[in-house]
Amino acid sequence: MTLTVVAVILGAFAIGLIVxxxxxxxxxxxxxxxxxxxxxxxxxxEEQTELLAKINRLTIPVRVVSIGSGVFLLVLVxxxxxxxxxxxxxVSKAGDLRHPANILAQYKARRNLAxx
Numbered sequence: 001m002t003l004t005v006v007a008v009i010l011g012a013f014a015i016g017l018i019v020x021x022x023x024x025x026x027x028x029x030x031x032x033x034x035x036x037x038x039x040x041x042x043x044x045x046e047e048q049t050e051l052l053a054k055i056n057r058l059t060i061p062v063r064v065v066s067i068g069s070g071v072f073l074l075v076l077v078x079x080x081x082x083x084x085x086x087x088x089x090x091v092s093k094a095g096d097l098r099h100p101a102n103i104l105a106q107y108k109a110r111r112n113l114a115x116x
Contacts, residue, residue, distance in 0.1 A: 003079050010072040017065045024058045027051060
């Protein structure tokens with residue numbers, strides 16, 4: 001996958017997560033912590049029960065989208081830093097005098113000096 005595709009997927013997950021969290025918070029604002037004792041307020045009790053069921057149904061999608069966002073964020077960061085780490089490793093190997101490419105270069109340099 002290219003960096004752009006991963007960034008777009010991460011953006012989609014992030015937007016989805018934001019929308020789900022805003023929706024869940026609006027549902028939570030309408031929730032009342034009340035104790036309904038009489039039958040006259042039974043319709044309010046039913047509304048609160050339905051509201052709690054909606055809030056509870058959102059728990060799994062919020063977790064899935066959160067995990068998806070985290071995974072794609074880690075993939076994006078890894079894709080950004082892996083080439084740089086690989087390039088740094090090659091440079092450090094090139095600077096190492098015991099590296100096979102450097103040993104060969106040293107041998108050729110000594111041989112050319114001996115010929116001259």
